[in-house]
Amino acid sequence: MSSHVPNNKLENKGMYKDTINIALAGNPNVGKSVIFNQLTGLSQTIGNWPGKTVERMEGHLDFLGYRFNIVDLPGIYSLSTYSLEEIVSREYIVSDDVDVIINVVDATNLERNLFFTFQLLELKVPLIIAINQMDILRRRNMEIDFKALE
Known part of the structure; x- marks a missing residue:
C-alpha cells in the first residue's frame, strides 16, 4: 500500500476530529x-459481477x-460517467463529506x-492507494515497480 496525503491537507480537511x-x-x-468487511466487521455481500454494489454501504471502525x-x-x-452506480460513487466522492479516499486498485x-x-x-x-490482488499478480510471475508509482 502506498499513500499520498500531504500534511497540510490533513489539517485543512479537519482530520484531527x-x-x-x-x-x-x-x-x-x-x-x-x-476491505470494507475487514475494516468494519460487517458482511457486505461479495460478488464478482458488474454492478454487484449498486448503492453505497456504510459501516464504522473505532480505533484510538x-x-x-x-x-x-x-x-x-x-468521474465523468453516467451509469446509476457510478453517479452514486461520483456524487459522494466529490461531496464535502469525504475526509480521505482509499482508492482500491487491481x-x-x-x-x-x-x-x-x-x-x-x-x-x-x-488519498491512500491500496493495491489489491497482489497474490494473483505474483502467481503470474509479475511485479509492480512501487518506486515508479511514487
Whole structure:
C-alpha cells in the first residue's frame, strides 16, 4: 500500500476530529467490499459481477479514540460517467463529506485502474492507494515497480 496525503491537507480537511469519513473507491471488482468487511466487521455481500454494489454501504471502525465512518462505493471507472452506480460513487466522492479516499486498485490491471486514480488526485482530497490482488499478480510471475508509482 502506498499513500499520498500531504500534511497540510490533513489539517485543512479537519482530520484531527473525532470522526473521519473514508470513501472506498475504485473500479468494479477490485476488492472494495472485501476491505470494507475487514475494516468494519460487517458482511457486505461479495460478488464478482458488474454492478454487484449498486448503492453505497456504510459501516464504522473505532480505533484510538477516532470513529472512522467507512463508505463502500459502487465500482467506478471515471468521474465523468453516467451509469446509476457510478453517479452514486461520483456524487459522494466529490461531496464535502469525504475526509480521505482509499482508492482500491487491481494489481493485475494497474494501467486501467490508475486512470481513475489520476482523476482522484486532481480533487486534492487526501488519498491512500491500496493495491489489491497482489497474490494473483505474483502467481503470474509479475511485479509492480512501487518506486515508479511514487
